[in-house]
Amino acid sequence: MKIAIPVDEKTLESKVCVSFGRTPYFLIYDVETKDSIFIDNSAAASTGGAGIKAAQIMVDNKADVLLTPRLGENAADVLKPAEIKICKTITGSAKDNIDAFIAGKLSLLDEIHAGFHGHGGN
């Protein structure tokens, strides 16, 4: 199982990035092999639709779970049909969140915001 987390820096001790779509990096952690890889988020500098592109990156990297503090509507519309589970992060490092997820301590993210650009929603 692969866990994806938006992170500010390329370390397991990094804080979780507050933004999913415009995070500089994603950590992809493989629970079976315990391998961590860090990928650059090519969506970060997008003119628009960063959440959609970042979600596409999740799908293409075959993430099973995404741990994120929040998520926009468009990104959720990509992740849901891809059957990627979305959990809400807690305070702490990326590593803390992986451990918490494995221990079953993270709840599903149920608040999807309407995005920041007036798209969708209202």
Add this chain to the structure above:
Amino acid sequence: MRIAVLSGKGGTGKTLISVNLAAAAKTATYIDCDVEEPNGHLFFKPEGVQVEEISVKIPKVDHELCNGCRKCVDFCNFNALAYIKNKLIVFDDVCHSCGGCILVCPERALTEKAKVIGKIKKGVSGEVAVWTGVLNTGEATGIPIIKKLLEESSEVNKQTFIDCPPGSACIVMESIKDADYCILVAEPTLFGVHNLGMVYELVKLFNRPFGVMLNKCLDEENPAEKFCFENNIKILGRIPFDNELGTLNSNAEIAVNRNEKYRELFSSLLNKVTKEVQHETTTNP
């Protein structure tokens, strides 16, 4: 003659000036290009309003023909397309209608479909034709609405006053690009100078003849006026920071129709601008 009225920020007096100029001109077309929040109609209260919907083209997917090459996904600068579980998804609200995805699709799996983004309302108020562009909330851009408004107005040979959106972005560029003259409205503050600077750069870039109207003038130092002196910019006139004018305006009254002194103020501005345009056409035909 097409006069565009613009400013670097909202609330500077674009609508006040363009509405009153159109009213002072008597036979005129007033075009509200501030499609995100048009308010000129509140003053004119036009009658016999005809409404026309404006739509743009967005992609429609034929899932039978799509082979998942993702050329469209990679092409889209706005990330309006995603390919998930062997299925192409289009995000209508994110699409900017460039049509590029349709061009790059080797399988011809993408075709155009219309999506309504807003409307144009045309009515009459006395001898002034009042045209208003309205963009639906949440749409990416009002440019198609502005294009349509200005295209149709070019077929009408009347004095036209274009009430521009605030700022200096694409929608403003679209609004001024065929204008014969631009009136830049400025407030007497440092912030006002910053905003005046933005539209000043813009009209220079578009090589439009222009002048500045100083609004909300007090008896003290006016930083916007200073900016005009320093940059050798023509000052067309000054509107006082005036309780009576403010009251008329906030009651959605057209000042030139209510008080002779305002009629004089805006008629003199209109004369000045008309002369400027004539001068421009003789010197730069």
